[in-house]
Ligand code: SAH
């Protein structure tokens with residue numbers, strides 16, 4: 001009998017990407033083969049995101065497009081998993097409005113995917129495996145099979161969940177409380193990856209700086225980084241995301257002294273106004289953040305710093321927004337991921353008055369992007385003439401004569417492909433010849 005084909009589509013963040021790699025690993029161990037062609041799949045799984053409404057609407061409209069596939073192939077099984085369906089109201093939406101979805105499971109059920117698949121194969125009715133984190137806190141399961149997308153880059157989850165309850169954010173509700181993996185398990189996984197030739201390791205957690213605090217033998221995140229850097233081999237160590245309230249000078253020093261740590265730090269600010277930060281329950285002031293950013297840049301010279309900003313949090317005044325722009329001018333970030341505030345069901349901010357009208361958020365967003373564009377061009381211009389180490393990702397998406405690479409500071413660099421050699425998955429040294437806001441151009445020096 002021909003093996004069944006599975007197609008997985010992943011929405012949202014790197015944690016979802018990592019979960020999908022595990023889901024694919026489990027499916028293959030159960031005898032399925034991966035396909036990139038949705039039309040030929042026997043089983044389609046969408047791993048969904050809930051962080052903003054836009055992500056949910058995208059997952060729902062893409063799910064809507066599956067109806068015709070089901071009409072063509074009655075045996076097709078369609079499943080949804082991930083953060084969106086972990087929410088009770090969305091699970092009900094799927095039950096009531098998407099009858100062609102055969103099964104749904106929550107974020108605390110990834111490790112049970114093998115038995116879910118078996119149940120789905122023989123099922124005559126629709127199956128919903130969703131329980132809240134109060135009922136099922138989500139245990140850590142080691143040793144699950146993982147099918148990695150790239151041989152040279154890998155995501156390694158170090159912890160799951162979040163305890164911070166920022167008032168706008170749905171993550172603590174759909175991913176549960178912080179659970180750290182044991183350092184031995186992480187070290188073993190990274191060592192095996194490096195041994196196999198993996199060149200880029202990204203440690204994942206919603207708030208990596210609180211890694212290890214919940215362990216029987218607590219260890220600081222900085223110590224975990226230090227230990228991973230001792231693993232012999234040529235690789236770059238990345239991590240995300242850091243919460244400013246837990247980012248310490250000790251962590252910055254650890255990065256400074258370990259060459260394997262990437263020269264990039266993602267430090268989400270969210271807003272430049274102390275009043276809004278308080279309303280967001282971020283637990284730092286704008287001044288504290290600016291001082292932290294200054295300390296990071298001083299301790300790790302040349303580090304690229306990126307951030308997240310939410311525009312139009314309820315009650316954000318023009319003055320509040322000016323303070324965000326002021327923070328951007330002060331920190332001169334190398335990248336800003338900016339999002340218009342999106343109310344999330346069940347979060348405290350969703351109940352706040354004074355929603356900001358769309359024309360105001362649009363205008364603020366345009367001003368932010370305009371300022372940031374200028375800063376990034378200026379930052380990147382300073383790199384012209386310098387040589388950066390970068391990991392080659394393969395052919396450039398826009399021009400097959402070029403290859404693309406990511407520097408240790410997270411910059412995207414395009415360079416003319418040398419003839420006859422494929423540098424994909426290898427470190428290259430590139431001299432920067434041209435700089436734009438989000439991409440650089442360079443030439444191979446060795
Ligand atoms: N744990 C990480 C990532 C959280 S989600 C962190 O704390 O940084 C990634 C980003 O999405 C957040 O940093 C925030 O900027 C944005 N975000 C989260 N909830 C949002 C919402 N309701 N509306 C708009 N942006 C949101």
Ligand code: SF4
Nearest residue numbers: 162164165166169171
């Ligand atoms: Fe959401 Fe805040 Fe936790 Fe990040 S730290 S996942 S923004 S609650």
